[in-house]
Amino acid sequence: MAEHLGAFEQAVLLALxxxxxxxxxxxxxxxILTEVQHRLDRDVAAGAVYATLDRLEQKGFxxxxxxxxxxxxGGRPKRHYSIEPKGLRALHAARAAxxxxxxxxxxxxxxxx
Amino acid sequence: MNPPRWSERVxxxxxxxxxxxxxxxDLLEEFRARVASPAGERVARSWYRRQVxxxxxxxxxxxxxxxxxxxxxxxAWILVDTVRQPLADDDAPGMLIAFAAIIAIWAAASAAxxxxxxxxxxxxxxxxxxxxxxxxxxxxxxIARVVMFADTIRAxxxxxxxxxxxxxxxxxxxRAYATYEYVRQTPLLLAIxxxxxxxxxxxxxxxxxxxxx
Numbered sequence: 001m002a003e004h005l006g007a008f009e010q011a012v013l014l015a016l017x018x019x020x021x022x023x024x025x026x027x028x029x030x031x032i033l034t035e036v037q038h039r040l041d042r043d044v045a046a047g048a049v050y051a052t053l054d055r056l057e058q059k060g061f062x063x064x065x066x067x068x069x070x071x072x073x074g075g076r077p078k079r080h081y082s083i084e085p086k087g088l089r090a091l092h093a094a095r096a097a098x099x100x101x102x103x104x105x106x107x108x109x110x111x112x113x
Numbered sequence: 114m115n116p117p118r119w120s121e122r123v124x125x126x127x128x129x130x131x132x133x134x135x136x137x138x139d140l141l142e143e144f145r146a147r148v149a150s151p152a153g154e155r156v157a158r159s160w161y162r163r164q165v166x167x168x169x170x171x172x173x174x175x176x177x178x179x180x181x182x183x184x185x186x187x188x189a190w191i192l193v194d195t196v197r198q199p200l201a202d203d204d205a206p207g208m209l210i211a212f213a214a215i216i217a218i219w220a221a222a223s224a225a226x227x228x229x230x231x232x233x234x235x236x237x238x239x240x241x242x243x244x245x246x247x248x249x250x251x252x253x254x255x256i257a258r259v260v261m262f263a264d265t266i267r268a269x270x271x272x273x274x275x276x277x278x279x280x281x282x283x284x285x286x287x288r289a290y291a292t293y294e295y296v297r298q299t300p301l302l303l304a305i306x307x308x309x310x311x312x313x314x315x316x317x318x319x320x321x322x323x324x325x326x
Binding site for chain 2: 028029030033034045046047048050051066069072073074076077078079
């Protein structure tokens with residue numbers, strides 16, 4: 001059985017699988033932070049994103065590699081992330097669980113009781 | 114343009130060896146992008162400080178949670194003991210053993226918290242937070258004991274000085290005066306907890322230093 005993914009973990013993994021911003025396609029820390037903020041439509045603390053990336057990497061959902069960085073970041077290296085098959089399976093399971101949860105549900109229109 | 118110097122120093126100290134350059138590089142890059150945006154430098158500096166605070170909070174919350182749990186457990190034990198034997202004097206050897214056990218728990222917990230980062234300084238800071246959080250929770254339990262049992266425990270031998278001070282205080286009730294005294298002592302107790310925790314964290318840092326690279 002696949003491990004359960006929280007909404008924030010799903011947002012981080014989706015940022016890698018299906019980036020919606022140009023920067024997001026680069027898949028390093030800052031790019032993922034921007035992508036997650038765009039996807040969730042709110043400001044997100046960098047600490048939360050890095051802690052989630054660490055946790056997902058420890059679980060084997062992600063892998064990372066280092067690349068050199070440019071002058072815009074003081075020459076400091078970038079850590080690029082990519083999703084692993086285990087992470088993709090967890091995302092599929094999360095989507096299926098959400099679909100099951102909502103199956104057959106018809107909510108009243110907004111603003112009505 | 115560089116981010117606030119102190120914030121960047123704190124950030125680099127908080128990060129593990131693995132993340133120090135990559136994460137600080139990401140935040141530097143985003144900071145510079147924000148400075149260049151219409152929002153400007155002031156907003157970018159404020160954003161940078163918030164990000165450092167978020168990283169600091171994530172480092173601090175585990176030792177704080179352990180400290181509050183430990184202090185809460187000790188506080189609960191004190192309240193139960195007061196119900197069982199409200200007038201019993203504190204047992205000196207028992208207190209000494211409890212104090213030694215707390216120091217050992219602080220040292221072990223601070224080593225465990227700093228173990229993944231391999232940084233002895235993290236163990237010292239974790240010990241400081243553990244100590245302060247433990248004494249805060251314990252002190253809150255002591256204040257609760259005053260509020261709940263003041264009328265009973267006023268006859269205890271170790272309360273007689275407090276009762277004398279109350280009689281000259283002008284407070285309407287002993288409960289109000291004792292609560293006032295206990296609350297006033299809070300900053301001092303937090304400082305004592307932080308210092309004792311720092312010493313325990315220093316013991317814990319020895320264990321972290323021994324971790325093979």
